[in-house]
Amino acid sequence: MTRMTMIEAIRDAHDVAMERDDRVVVFGEDVGYFGGVFRCTAGLQEKYGKTRCFDAPISELGIVGAAVGMAAYGLRPVIEIQFADYVYPAIDQIASEAARLRYRSAGDFTCPLVIRMPTGGGIFGGQTHSQSPEAFFTHVAGLKTVMPSSPQDAKGLLLAAIEDPDPVIFLEPKRLYNGPFDGHHDKPIVPWKKHELGDVDEGYYSTDLGKAVIRREGADVTILSYGTMVYVAEAAAEEAGVDAEIIDLRTLLPLDLETIKASVEKTGRCLVVHEATKTSGFGAELMSQVQETCFYHLETPIVRVTGWDTPYPHAQEWDYFPGPSRVIDALHQMMEN
């Protein structure tokens, strides 16, 4: 056990994977000599050499396309998109190529590939450093989508993603890189050093994809969330004094429906919380599956608290960000019916 930031845990996962498997290669914009704008790959080029960790031209299409080719060759590329907001130029290579290669070639070619990207807001990054595009990926058959919320999970899930035989979208909540964040932006920042979830196992371990974890047991309402919003939900439940069960999904696809079902059948209420814009966000899919599987257990409508259907604004960051007060209001409203 060592206390680490999420950044250190991600770097450590790369290190362990590269040590264990020569096929693991790491590249992306500024990931080589400098070690990434968030330093998630710092030291890897020095340790493993320029041909296993290197800087790429500023072409997300090229980075993903090159990785698809390398994966088809037999390597296990782990690539970084500098911000999730910049993944769009690569969507064709992801959705039309990486995701469908195994299927369309009937397993003749495969695409074991991890695409990492810092995600979400809360850092005054404005419209193009704050987005949460997870819903796009969950709509594409052939992709797996993961979003950790702690250093321990980040390392274990990243190692599992690298070992996965299929392409994995690995979304890193950048607001959690250096410490948990419960949405109280006016309060002093808590570093991971001061938080138990900053404890990371040394060396190799992996955390199964497709398994959610219950962050807080509760009897009255189930909160489904992931990434930064898990901490917001925790703070809100405490402050609202509601006995909420909080599920950190960790993997959005494949989804751990069993854990969700068991909880909602127990509580009879379900609140979905995410930072992405509302319409056609992943919350819609969660609401639909809960409604499909737990309808007769529901005592109140399923509610979602999300980012608004606008671009992510700069000055109005905290009006956009779905913070504790909005979650608290939702909880109270749900407990009233």
Place this chain on the structure above:
Amino acid sequence: MTRMTMIEAIRDAHDVAMERDDRVVVFGEDVGYFGGVFRCTAGLQEKYGKTRCFDAPISELGIVGAAVGMAAYGLRPVIEIQFADYVYPAIDQIASEAARLRYRSAGDFTCPLVIRMPTGGGIFGGQTHSQSPEAFFTHVAGLKTVMPSSPQDAKGLLLAAIEDPDPVIFLEPKRLYNGPFDGHHDKPIVPWKKHELGDVDEGYYSTDLGKAVIRREGADVTILSYGTMVYVAEAAAEEAGVDAEIIDLRTLLPLDLETIKASVEKTGRCLVVHEATKTSGFGAELMSQVQETCFYHLETPIVRVTGWDTPYPHAQEWDYFPGPSRVIDALHQMMEN
């Protein structure tokens, strides 16, 4: 009134718009001299000249990016993406640029732009000529998303889209280009000439975006659908002998929630039918909004019948396509509870 195919109606809409407004320019792959692989722009270059209707290089990014620039200049580009499956290279110009230009410039620059694309399967087009990517667009704030199901609507909605001050994604169900299709692929094809919805008003008219239409009145269950699936739903309702109310959404965003709400409150049951893959499809958003607004009126869980979470296969087209039998099963199941 003239009987037209949907192709003729779309071409007619272009013609009317170009006649009325010099700012309307049309371009895309093979749309100029040849008039488009589906002939939706046939004759326009001859009539309006090479600089108002022309062939573009095979770069969806370039086509949309050029259109964004032209729209900012003051023109009203109407562009064609040859198949919706090929829109991915242009997603960045659509989601990061066209959709956000008005917002980020506080109205200083705007982007009146129509992006047309043939959508959906049923023509043995395989993985890359069959997709229904509407959910992506509805998740992007700043876009409007439209899908007509008849020649009359196609012309009226396209004219409204061209006049709209904001970017509109105009999805054309290619299986309906030449006639309605109820999913009975073994039955002889019905041409629009033989169908009343093939009656198209002459000259200029426009059909409001954001307004759904009730295709069939009913008391027992509300079916929400759009595009090709409207006909499948109609056939299924008839064959199932279920008194279903069928709503053709026509515009997915902005959504006509009033019409939906009124119907579901009346019927107490809701079935969502679309061709796109299930997970995080637009059906999830529809289910969520119905659940949010009509929860206490629901007698049974909302059900969705959709394409499966796989790429669109070639040989198994009719196993993938959500045809009448699947809709009938869903209706019966719903009426049992």
Place this chain on the structure above:
Amino acid sequence: MTTIRPLSLNVPEPECRPGDEPDFSDFVIPKAGEVARPPIDADPNDITDMAFSIIRVLNANDEAVGPWADTLNNDELIEGLRHMITLRTFDARMMTAQRQGKTSFYIQHLGEEAIGCAFRVALRDGDMNFPTYRQAGLLIAGGYPMIEMMNQIYSNSQDPLHGRQLPIMYSSKEHGFFSISGNLGTQFMQSVGWAMGSAISGDTKIATGWIGDGSTAESDFHAAMVFASTYKPPVVLNIVNNQWAISTFQGIARGGVGTFAARGHGFGIPSVRVDGNDYLAVHAVAKWASERARAGHGPTLIEHVTYRAGGHSSSDDPSAYRAKEESAAWPLGDPIERLKKHLIGLGIWSEEIHAKEQQAILDQVIAVQKEAEAIGTLGAGKMPSPRDMFEGVYETMPPHLVRQRQEAGY
């Protein structure tokens, strides 16, 4: 000071549309043998002129001349002719089968057979091609069983791709043929990535990327050129300029530059043009470029100058946008005719042998076709199971797909 006149948009038009006289007089064709053959480690800057000429081996009398000649012996030449005849025969039969409703779609190679057939012979087993839908010559010349191709085209129960893919979207790792994507251009960038993988691994294998003239406008073309220019992986990047996209002539993609090969100059990549209808020339250039790659001299860009003599696909009728006579007027002739005459000139072939050979190949293709059709054609006979539709989306089927498969009743 400029006087200010209203501006106007330049929209390029082909020389010839339906009704016009085909006119290729602007199309400069250098004599066979004229272009020098530089060493494989030549400095790109010293050979820029090669992007504006055309490497040709067979002259007007179909004799092999010049520095690019003599890369193949007589047996290999005869084998090459057989490959091209086989591909053309295969295409003709499959086009008819499509018209007969035995499958949904087909794309033929008419006039372009030399390119894939000759190129494949210059490669080694283990090398990987990232082809377009119009490079089945790489499979035919690579010894891929024709029955597999037909089963794929017919989407029958023996289709190696389980009916999942559109006809002719073949895939064979064993035969160095990367799964074809319906999305233009994507494979071009992937070929560079595959070659980077080979270089990173200290391997000796090379990759080839393929793209059409129209598709060079796609973003993947640029990404491939940038990455190839920077990392210098062992890849041969091929542009097949068959003069047309669908209804759009190559001038719309090429724009204001003389040739597609010239695109390579902006990247410091050796760029050459070759007579794509000259089997010997294509092979010689393929050999040169693949030797460069294998020797560690990095990427080469090759523009194959050819002509799409048929429709774009079974869905296309070219008479709507180009003169019927254009194909016959194409100055570089027909690849099979030219190689045939060359072999006759060498005294190792004759019209009689040719006719016999054609008949033999036709019989063989028909036999295989019978075999394939006995298994099934699209929607008839033995078909891939619907159950299979749910397989292979992931290595192991996740719960939601298992549920959907069960819901579907499989």
Place this chain on the structure above:
Amino acid sequence: MTTIRPLSLNVPEPECRPGDEPDFSDFVIPKAGEVARPPIDADPNDITDMAFSIIRVLNANDEAVGPWADTLNNDELIEGLRHMITLRTFDARMMTAQRQGKTSFYIQHLGEEAIGCAFRVALRDGDMNFPTYRQAGLLIAGGYPMIEMMNQIYSNSQDPLHGRQLPIMYSSKEHGFFSISGNLGTQFMQSVGWAMGSAISGDTKIATGWIGDGSTAESDFHAAMVFASTYKPPVVLNIVNNQWAISTFQGIARGGVGTFAARGHGFGIPSVRVDGNDYLAVHAVAKWASERARAGHGPTLIEHVTYRAGGHSSSDDPSAYRAKEESAAWPLGDPIERLKKHLIGLGIWSEEIHAKEQQAILDQVIAVQKEAEAIGTLGAGKMPSPRDMFEGVYETMPPHLVRQRQEAGY
């Protein structure tokens, strides 16, 4: 036959990393005045050499020499110097304000001031620039009120963009400055589209596109070149090669070709390089290229050779990836110093005047800053209303956004 050795990947490295001696000896700098000034209708093929040289006007003694000199009179030169000083002063103040927490982010132009400032002067009102985040010189020289810039940077209640955009992502249609996108490259293609719009409309306005060295790798660069090459719209495409992306040196994007300007040769677009730290040279080239565009001769590609003397942004510390000494060793010097010396040489300027001018401009900037800060800074004072967050997503707010706005309590 090549002997087969294991392959390896080529990963370019800069000459100099922290700890190394800066070394620009490989960097060939032609003498000022050396490059000819072709007529604006010159055939691109006759001037390809311009992509490998550098147009320079100010020589080692800061005298204006050669065919590109004399495009500006003394008053204009003094005005240009003022613009550059203003931009640098503005940057310095705003960088400090960012460090003081008055805003979240800032990007300065240190060392690159000549480019936007000189270019803007060669344009006309009505022309449209599609800038990167490092071309605020286009606004300063275009007379855009500094107070608007600061209000935007501070996201206060007077921010013309209502607090929606990251600092320095300005937009001003009136001042010919297209809304800046945080996504690299996109505006390059849009500038070509805007110019196509002007040409389609028979207008006389031109567009300029701007992109950084690193961003030329993006797909939008290729699309812009393809469309510009084909439709020949009135656009000037500018690559600002300041040697670095963030921590990535220009060699990773440039790859195996000598210069970025050479990219234009693959498209038949006249492509030139200019000393980006030479105000007179930038202006002369901008004038030449915009005259070409306005006269209907189509696009020009310009590589501005300069050096990013500061960090990439307020979030960046360049000492982590490049030698501190590199900036001082940069051979093309400082644009303000050079123009200052030139004016002194002309006898129309002096160190005293310069010092006075600097002070006057500083006072002016401080005055405007006080005014802006009196309104508000990020998160303090008068701020844009949260209600506004919901406005302007569409021209008229659709029902679902109205509901959300009400839910938010506005």
